[in-house]
Amino acid sequence: MKHLTQAEEEVMQYLWQLEKAYVRELLEAFPEPRPAYNTVSTMVRILEQKGFVGHEAFGKSHRYYPLVSKEKYRSFAANDLVGKYFEGSLPQLVSHLAQKQTFSTQELDALLQQLEQLKKQTP
Numbered sequence: 001m002k003h004l005t006q007a008e009e010e011v012m013q014y015l016w017q018l019e020k021a022y023v024r025e026l027l028e029a030f031p032e033p034r035p036a037y038n039t040v041s042t043m044v045r046i047l048e049q050k051g052f053v054g055h056e057a058f059g060k061s062h063r064y065y066p067l068v069s070k071e072k073y074r075s076f077a078a079n080d081l082v083g084k085y086f087e088g089s090l091p092q093l094v095s096h097l098a099q100k101q102t103f104s105t106q107e108l109d110a111l112l113q114q115l116e117q118l119k120k121q122t123p
Helices: 004-019 023-031 037-049 068-087 090-099 106-123
Strands: 055-058 061-068
Touching: 004 023, 004 106, 023 037, 023 068, 023 106, 037 090, 061 068, 068 090
Parallel strands: none
Antiparallel strands: 055 061
16 A cells, blocks of 8 residues: 555545545535645546545546545554554554653543453454
8 A cells, every 4th residue: 555645645534534526525625725626636636546546437527436445544554653663563652652641541541441352352
């Protein structure tokens, strides 16, 4: 899987949310000030070339849809982050975030509960 630029990820976020959309519908999902129509159209075509987006043709119009799920890209990006910056170690990532006080006590408790559930499910 290829990495997406920040702008490409933003377009994908809206497309994942909408599930299927024409360029105009994607454009309307952006907050003001919106990018130009041609900018979004170009981004969608780049995403299509990268294999992230497919389309259905309706005459001269195209309705686009994601070929890569949000979950699949999320897993790819998370694994890449852990691999690049934390030597492939999830404990290093969590330790870093906890030390920087990124998590509230409630979030840490929820994380511990999720880890305990995963531990019970793992043979």
